[in-house]
Amino acid sequence: MIEIDSRAFGNKIKNIRNSKHFSLRQVSNQSKDETGVAISPSYWSLVERGKRNIPKPQTLKRIAKGLRVDESDVFRMAGLEAPTEATNLTRITSSEMVSVPIIGEIACGEPITAIENVSGHMLLPNNLVKGGDYFILKCIGKSMEPTIMNDSNVLVRAQPDVENGQIAAVLLDDDTTATLKRIKKTKNSVILMPDNPDFEPIVLNEDKPGRIIGVVKMEMKMF
Template sequence: MKSIEVAKRIEKIAEEKGISGAELARRMGTDRSTITRYYKGIRKISMEEIPKFAEVLEVDVIELLFGSTAKNINLVSQEKVAIPILGKIACGDPILAKENIENYIYKPADSLPSGEIFALQAKGDSMDPTIPDGAIVLLRAQPDVENGEIAAVLVNGDEEATLKRVKKQGDTVFLMPDNNKYAPYIIDENNPAKIIGKAISYEMLL
């Protein structure tokens, strides 16, 4: 998928819907010159902007990425879902607020479980060898997990999301690294934490 190809599809769809460059800029919250640079291929459209263009133009993300013919392919696995990759969590904001989203990955709809799905990039080797450094981890949003499952957990004042294995012993909850070089994190009143999702799979970016 090339940015200029996506830009040409956006330009064609906007023209078909009677949306001028200036009006598209207004709806996107940018200026007319930026839209012109997209159309001419001078400026690349980032992956995180594509869902917004799709929303503004009232089309599927898959159509912008692969063209209208992609919608006619009679394969469920061709239907893609945009999954947000979260960065630092803005304190007080909903988890999937725009401010928290760094990028998107696209997965076949039939490969995903039900529920709200998001992703985090593993940083460091604390979950190695289970989850390698740099892996993109898919998670289902939920406030708790079973004992021994890997979860995304908010720590440090609900601003940092970490991936750890949750161990429950009585009233005590431990966030356990799979790499024994690291110490567990004990959740208590001095070290509060909040589970935001259960890890369901991971992949390495090429």
């Protein structure tokens, strides 16, 4: 381990963030781990200004995710040895894994996980997909950035309704177009809200129908 000054580390983090034109809110939203825990913008600012000690390894991993850089790069900047693949992986037996379908183009009128829609499968640990039916859906477009990036894959729990503020997978038009949006319910309509302010909301009502097919649980890394 190399002794690194917290101010020097903070400057490096800030330079990377500025080079990518990310705001503190963006890197915070992008730093969520598998359990949904993120680094707050205020804490991130303190780290950049050298007002906090070098973060712990788990926080460094979230910093790397927020900056969209390799974990090994952030660990080196912190003067730490990058975690190896062997130290990050826990042996999981085949009996502890579940095959989850990856949804490609959606066939009109078919259930979301019908064979016509499935482009492949991904093995996931049982504990990630408890208590329901799950599928993986590819995000196409930038309307949910920085929360969900273009071309990323999300794990969706199949269900016909979600709570206000949750991100849902919604079928539009003739049941062949799926979109990911944050749900806002009103008395007479459901509004699909983008997280990216450059995009307009979509209003679902009698004239423009749609149906919720699931709630987004987490963004997936595809290997």
